[in-house]
Amino acid sequence: MQYDMPVFRPPSEARSLIFQVTLGCSWNRCLFCAMYKTKTYQIRPWEEVSRDIIEMSWQYPETRKVFLADGDPLEAPTEFLIKVLDLLNERFPALERVSAYAGPTNLRHKSVEDLRELKNRKLDVLYLGIETGNDALLKKIKKGATSSQIIEVSRKAIEAGLRMSTFIILGLGGVEGSYDHAKDSARVANAIDPHFLATLTLMLGPYESIYETKIMGQGFKLIDMKQSLQELRWFVEDLDLTNCKFGSEHASNYLPISGTLPRDKEEILQLIDEALTRKDSDLLRPEWARGL
Ligand code: SF4
Numbered sequence: 001m002q003y004d005m006p007v008f009r010p011p012s013e014a015r016s017l018i019f020q021v022t023l024g025c026s027w028n029r030c031l032f033c034a035m036y037k038t039k040t041y042q043i044r045p046w047e048e049v050s051r052d053i054i055e056m057s058w059q060y061p062e063t064r065k066v067f068l069a070d071g072d073p074l075e076a077p078t079e080f081l082i083k084v085l086d087l088l089n090e091r092f093p094a095l096e097r098v099s100a101y102a103g104p105t106n107l108r109h110k111s112v113e114d115l116r117e118l119k120n121r122k123l124d125v126l127y128l129g130i131e132t133g134n135d136a137l138l139k140k141i142k143k144g145a146t147s148s149q150i151i152e153v154s155r156k157a158i159e160a161g162l163r164m165s166t167f168i169i170l171g172l173g174g175v176e177g178s179y180d181h182a183k184d185s186a187r188v189a190n191a192i193d194p195h196f197l198a199t200l201t202l203m204l205g206p207y208e209s210i211y212e213t214k215i216m217g218q219g220f221k222l223i224d225m226k227q228s229l230q231e232l233r234w235f236v237e238d239l240d241l242t243n244c245k246f247g248s249e250h251a252s253n254y255l256p257i258s259g260t261l262p263r264d265k266e267e268i269l270q271l272i273d274e275a276l277t278r279k280d281s282d283l284l285r286p287e288w289a290r291g292l
Pocket of ligand 1: 025026
C-alpha cells in the first residue's frame, strides 16, 4: 500500500493501521490550517480502497485498531463507508474499533440512523476540532460552522453511540479575544459533553507575522506562554462535564496535563495556577521542544 502524503493522525492513533478512504479535506478553508493545502479533496475509488484493505490484511491480520484518513472521510456517502467498514470487519477478525476525523461540514449530512449504521460496524471514535466556541472567531477563521451547529452535530454522533474526541486551539483568539475564546469554548464543550477533550496551542512558526498582519489583521496579536496558561485556566475553570478524559499533552502545549473531569478538576486548576505563578518553569515544555 502506498500512502498519498502527507498523512495526519491524532497522537492517540499511533498504533492504528491507517487507510486513506478520502484524500485531503473537502472544506480546506480554515485559516489556521495548512494540513491539506497540497491536496485536492476526493473520495478514493472503491477498487483502490478495497485493494489496500485486502493487501494490508495479509500483512497485519491481527490489526485491532484502524484510523480512516484523510481529513474528513465522513464526507463520503454512508453506503461507501458501510462497504469500507464491512470489508474491514471481514478482513480483520480481531478489529476492535475504527476512528476518523470528522467535522461539522461533513457530519451535517449524516443522520443519526446513518451514524448508527456506522457505529454498528465498529466506527467508534470521531475526532472533531471545535477550535473555538466563539461565533465571531469561528466566522473569522472560516470554520464553516457556528457554535450551535458544532454542538448539534456532535450531540447527534453521541446519540448514535459514537465517542467524541474534541479539541480547542489555545491562542486562536489572540490577546484581545483570549477571554471570550476560552469562555465560549468551555460553553460549547459543556454542551457537547464529549468523552475526550484536549487543547492544542496555535503554532505558526515562520508564518507568525503573516498570520498576525495579513491573515487575521485588525491588530491581532498572538498570545505568549503566560497568556496561553491564563487562557487554559479560564477554559478549564468553566468546564462542567459528566465523565471526560481531558488532556493538554499535545506537543504544541506549554503545560502537559492529563486527567479525568470532573474528578480531577481542582488538581488541574492547581497545577495551572502553580505554572502561572512560579518563577522557574520546570513544569513547562521549553519553547524549542514544542511541536516535536
Ligand atoms: S476542516 Fe479540519 S482539515 Fe479541513 S481545513 Fe479545517 S481544520 Fe483543516
